Amino acid sequence: MPSENESAHDLRQVSRSIVESACEAVIFADRDGVVRLWNRGAELIFGYAAAEMLGGSLDRIIPERLQRAHGDGFRAAVDSGRTRHTDRVLTTRSIHKNGSKLYVDLSFGLVRDEAGAVLGAYAIGRDSTARHLAEVALKARVAELEGRLDARSGAGADAAAQPASTG
Numbered sequence: 465m466p467s468e469n470e471s472a473h474d475l476r477q478v479s480r481s482i483v484e485s486a487c488e489a490v491i492f493a494d495r496d497g498v499v500r501l502w503n504r505g506a507e508l509i510f511g512y513a514a515a516e517m518l519g520g521s522l523d524r525i526i527p528e529r530l531q532r533a534h535g536d537g538f539r540a541a542v543d544s545g546r547t548r549h550t551d552r553v554l555t556t557r558s559i560h561k562n563g564s565k566l567y568v569d570l571s572f573g574l575v576r577d578e579a580g581a582v583l584g585a586y587a588i589g590r591d592s593t594a595r596h597l598a599e600v601a602l603k604a605r606v607a608e609l610e611g612r613l614d615a616r617s618g619a620g621a622d623a624a625a626q627p628a629s630t631g
Contacts, residue, residue, distance in 0.1 A: 483501075483503050484503055484504060485503075485504060486503060486504070486505045487504075487505045487508060487590075488505045488588055488589060488590045489503065489505045489506035489508075489509045489510070489568070489570075489587070489588065489589045489590070490503040490505060490506065490586070490587075490588050491503075491506050491522070491586060491587045491588075491589075492575065492584055492585070492586045493522060493538070493584050493585055493586075494583060494584040495542045495582060495583065495584050497521060497522065497535070497538055497539075498519060498520070498521070499517045499518055499519065499520055499521070499522060500518065500584065501518075501586075502514040502517040502518055505590075509560075509566070509568065509589070509590070509591045510524075510525050510558065510559075510560055510561060510566075511560045511561030511562055512524065512525070512561050516561075522534070524559075524561075525558050525559055525560075526558065526559070527557050527558070527559055527565075530556075530557060538585060541572075541574060541582075541585055542574065542582045542584065542585060545574065545576075545580075545582050546574075547572050547573065547574060547585070549571075549572045550572070550573060552571070553569050553570065553571050554569070554570055554571075554572075555567055555568070555569050555570075555592055555596060556568055556570055565593075566591060566593050567591075567592045567593045567595075567596035567597075568589045568590065568591055568592060568593075569589055569590050569592045570587045570588065570589035571587070571588050571589070572585060572586070572587050573585065573586055574586075
């Protein structure tokens with residue numbers, strides 16, 4: 465039977481293996497916003513190899529118009545020890561290495577040390593671009609069909625409101 469120390473080591477290895485092989489992005493940035501963990505899933509979704517992202521900024525994958533809000537939110541979360549988005553999955557915009565626009569479903573949280581001090585923040589996410597675009601197209605189609613139905617209903621109501629011709 466393995467010792468407690470060996471079991472803890474095995475569990476750490478299992479956890480590391482899961483994170484490294486997951487197709488979902490698993491990203492960790494330290495308190496300064498420096499990327500310290502970028503797994504295979506993040507490589508697949510965003511197109512950047514870990515070597516390109518580790519030690520750098522998340523700004524590479526954040527649209528320029530959202531970078532300030534992201535930075536402000538990140539700093540507020542690590543400084544206060546709270547995030548507004550705990551226990552929720554948010555769909556947000558992102559950028560692939562090739563410049564294409566992405567929609568990504570992300571969950572966020574803070575990582576703490578044994579004393580409870582915030583070490584940084586993590587995000588776990590998946591590419592939801594295809595789903596998001598399909599939903600937008602579906603909503604547009606529904607609106608179009610509702611418009612046609614309203615036009616027909618209005619035309620029918622207009623005809624019914626006209627006095628009958630006695631010719």
